[in-house]
Amino acid sequence: MKLPPVAYRCPESLDEAIALLAADDEAQILSGGQSLMPMLAFRLAAPSVLVDLRRVPGLDRIAIDAEGTHVGSRVTWRALERSHALAAAQPLLAAALPHIAHYQIRNRGTVGGSLAHADPAAELPAVALTLDATIEVAGPAGPRRIGAQDFFLGAMTTALEPGEIVTALHLPPAPATRRHGFEEFARRRGDFALAGIALSLDVTLPLDVTMARDRAAPRIEGARIAAFGIADVPLRLDAVEAALEGAVADASAVAAAEAACVASVTPDGDPSADAAYRRALLATLLGRALACALENPPAERAA
Amino acid sequence: MSRTVRFALNGVATALDVADRTTLADALRDGARLTGTHLGCEHGVCGACTVIVDGLAVRACLMLAVQADGADVVTVEGLAPRDGGLGALQQAFHEHHALQCGFCTPGILTTMHALLTEEPEADEARIRDVLSGNLCRCTGYLPIIAAVMAARGAYRREGVE
Ligand SMILES: Cc1cc2nc3c(=O)[nH]c(=O)nc-3n(C[C@H](O)[C@H](O)[C@H](O)COP(=O)(O)OP(=O)(O)OC[C@H]3O[C@@H](n4cnc5c(N)ncnc54)[C@H](O)[C@@H]3O)c2cc1C
Ligand code: FES
Ligand code: FES
Numbered sequence: 001m002k003l004p005p006v007a008y009r010c011p012e013s014l015d016e017a018i019a020l021l022a023a024d025d026e027a028q029i030l031s032g033g034q035s036l037m038p039m040l041a042f043r044l045a046a047p048s049v050l051v052d053l054r055r056v057p058g059l060d061r062i063a064i065d066a067e068g069t070h071v072g073s074r075v076t077w078r079a080l081e082r083s084h085a086l087a088a089a090q091p092l093l094a095a096a097l098p099h100i101a102h103y104q105i106r107n108r109g110t111v112g113g114s115l116a117h118a119d120p121a122a123e124l125p126a127v128a129l130t131l132d133a134t135i136e137v138a139g140p141a142g143p144r145r146i147g148a149q150d151f152f153l154g155a156m157t158t159a160l161e162p163g164e165i166v167t168a169l170h171l172p173p174a175p176a177t178r179r180h181g182f183e184e185f186a187r188r189r190g191d192f193a194l195a196g197i198a199l200s201l202d203v204t205l206p207l208d209v210t211m212a213r214d215r216a217a218p219r220i221e222g223a224r225i226a227a228f229g230i231a232d233v234p235l236r237l238d239a240v241e242a243a244l245e246g247a248v249a250d251a252s253a254v255a256a257a258e259a260a261c262v263a264s265v266t267p268d269g270d271p272s273a274d275a276a277y278r279r280a281l282l283a284t285l286l287g288r289a290l291a292c293a294l295e296n297p298p299a300e301r302a303a
Numbered sequence: 304m305s306r307t308v309r310f311a312l313n314g315v316a317t318a319l320d321v322a323d324r325t326t327l328a329d330a331l332r333d334g335a336r337l338t339g340t341h342l343g344c345e346h347g348v349c350g351a352c353t354v355i356v357d358g359l360a361v362r363a364c365l366m367l368a369v370q371a372d373g374a375d376v377v378t379v380e381g382l383a384p385r386d387g388g389l390g391a392l393q394q395a396f397h398e399h400h401a402l403q404c405g406f407c408t409p410g411i412l413t414t415m416h417a418l419l420t421e422e423p424e425a426d427e428a429r430i431r432d433v434l435s436g437n438l439c440r441c442t443g444y445l446p447i448i449a450a451v452m453a454a455r456g457a458y459r460r461e462g463v464e
Contacts, residue, residue: 001345007304008323008369030367037326037365038346050323052370078359102436104350104414107359108366189435 003040007049013056014138014165020051021163022140027051029165031074031113034105059112059167064089069171073112081106090171091298092131092200095182096123102190112166118233120155121192123184124169126228129236130198133171139164155232178202179298181289184229185281187272192229194273195282197289199225203249203297218249220294225286230267230278239264240286254290258283308372312337313381321368328352330368331378339379339409343438350437353410354378360417379409382416391457392416392450399450403441411437415451423458 008030011017021027028047030036031054039045053059059074062083069090071080077100080086080093087094100123101109114124115135128135128148135146140163151159160166184196201223206216223244225237243260247253261283269275305322312335319334331340331354343349345364352363355377382390389397392412402408411434418425418433425433430451434444 002329003324003326005322006324008367010369033365033367033370034347034362037367040324041346041364050367054370098432102350103418103433104353104360104362104436105347105365107361189432 001041001043003037004043004046006040006047008052009049010052010055014058014167017051017053017056017165018138018140018163020049021165024048025162029053029116031116032076032109033113034101034109035113035117035119053112053165062086066173068173071111071169071171073110073115073166073168075111077101077106077109077111080111090131090174092174092180092182092198093124093127093171095180096127096198099123099182099184099186099190099193099196105190111169115151115169116158116160116166118152118154118156118158119192120232120234121194121196121229123182123193123196123198123228125152126196126198126226126234127182128169128171129226129234130200130224131171131174132224133169135166136168136170137164138167143167145170149236152233174200175202177298179293179296181291181293183285183289183292185285195227195229195267195278195285197225197227197282197285199223199286199289199293201244201293203294220244220247220249220253227265227282227286230265230282232268235265237261237265237286244290249294251291253294254287257290258287261286306369308368310371310373311375313377319368323367323369325368326364327354327356327366327368327371327376328363330371331363331376334368337378337380341406341409343406348438349407349410350414351407351410353413353437355381355413355417358417358421360414377413377416379412382412390416392419392454395450395454396447399446399453401442401446401450407437407439407441411439411447415454419451419455419458423455425455427452 009020026048030050030052059072061072063070064085081097114122133148135151146159181199184193186193202221203218204221205218223241225240226234228234240257240260243256267275267278307318307320309318319330321330328342331337341351343351347362347365353360354363356374
């Protein structure tokens with residue numbers, strides 16, 4: 001369908017954007033447009049005015065330092081894919097990127113748009129949850145920071161107050177030894193996932209080398225696992241994380257994780273995939289992501 | 304509201320009067336009368352409307368015409384040489400029977416032109432991955448992949464415009 005009538009504004013500063021949003025309850029932010037334009041075409045959204053962030057300075061910055069990785073809200077999937085520094089600093093995010101939509105959509109879709117849109121099957125919210133990310137926002141009441149665990153409240157519902165703009169995503173630094181796994185299943189390449197897993201963990205050797213051989217085996221520590229596409233928000237798999245804490249880092253851990261997943265997760269079903277199928281799928285994806293993380297020690301990478 | 308947008312369209316300075324809500328695809332088809340840009344789904348799924356904006360392949364149905372102000376826009380009409388005939392990629396599509404009804408073809412040509420211009424070494428896996436953003440109901444895709452593979456040489460040699 002053609003878009004409903006809507007006006008367009010293209011502010012030159014963050015303050016101007018905030019003022020435009022504050023002046024009109026029906027105003028809506030336009031970033032990459034790769035989710036909002038389809039919503040307009042389906043007439044699921046009918047804002048009075050679109051406030052395009054493309055000329056707001058500073059929102060397209062990627063900065064990596066000892067404090068972590070800063071990704072401005074207007075950074076596109078394409079810009080992330082082409083940043084070697086990002087791939088080195090945030091391998092889990094880099095692993096998720098090729099699964100997000102298609103080439104042409106990645107050329108325009110943005111980080112801030114994905115976070116604010118909060119699609120339950122989107123990759124970035126799950127990655128943000130796994131990595132303990134912080135979402136930086138600005139609004140009429142000034143800037144604030146929201147932890148990823150407090151940001152996603154429901155399907156397409158976030159902790160953003162009316163008139164607030166996502167300005168950046170901040171990811172804490174990952175030690176070079178940390179391991180990651182990312183798996184999803186979609187019916188066709190680029191479609192939203194039926195289910196997916198993002199995880200990170202450390203594999204450590206016990207310090208006491210005099211211990212019995214099996215006790216000296218490398219062990220899993222600090223696993224953080226998020227599932228997406230199975231509920232209206234990305235979910236941390238606490239029971240699976242607990243089952244893995246201190247487990248010997250081998251195939252037995254993979255089996256234990258899959259069992260804990262099946263026992264603890266109750267996915268939503270829908271006509272495209274019922275709950276039982278989604279649970280089995282999720283456990284399989286979890287097993288694959290975990291095996292990948294355990295089998296592939298991280299390559300030496302820049303801090 | 305309506306306003307005038309100015310952009311380079313296939314190398315020619317162009318000004319179009321558009322309403323704010325007009326998509327770039329509608330502005331190209333109805334305003335500039337370049338109907339090579341096809342509209343299939345109008346919500347980002349099929350890829351038929353793909354055009355090249357500032358060197359990047361994008362969905363023209365998911366972009367407002369006003370957002371193209373000041374940009375360099377190339378449509379399928381811009382892929383053929385000015386003096387007539389076919390561009391290298393178009394010629395390869397012709398030789399490999401990479402189209403049947405042709406509805407998807409403009410979007411695939413623009414997408415693959417942008418890809419090969421930037422990545423003339425793209426391998427088959429990369430081409431298949433990128434092609435996943437374009438739906439074709441006729442060909443079964445294999446002749447399209449063969450044509451794109453065959454056209455790569457021309458992009459390596461001359462950096463085709
Ligand atoms: C065919 C297709 C397949 C796709 N597949 C996937 C997929 O597999 N995985 C996936 O994650 N995504 C997918 N997408 C969506 C795509 O990744 C979008 O780019 C992304 O979800 C939204 O980013 P955007 O910049 O395009 O946001 P927009 O469409 O511009 O905005 C989306 C929403 O967020 C709000 N918003 C935007 N920016 C901000 C901001 N800075 N602050 C506050 N609110 C803001 C808007 O008002 C709007 O409500 C797909 C899209 C299409 C068309
Ligand atoms: S018409 Fe634009 S993607 Fe289908
Ligand atoms: S040739 Fe008919 S849709 Fe592709």
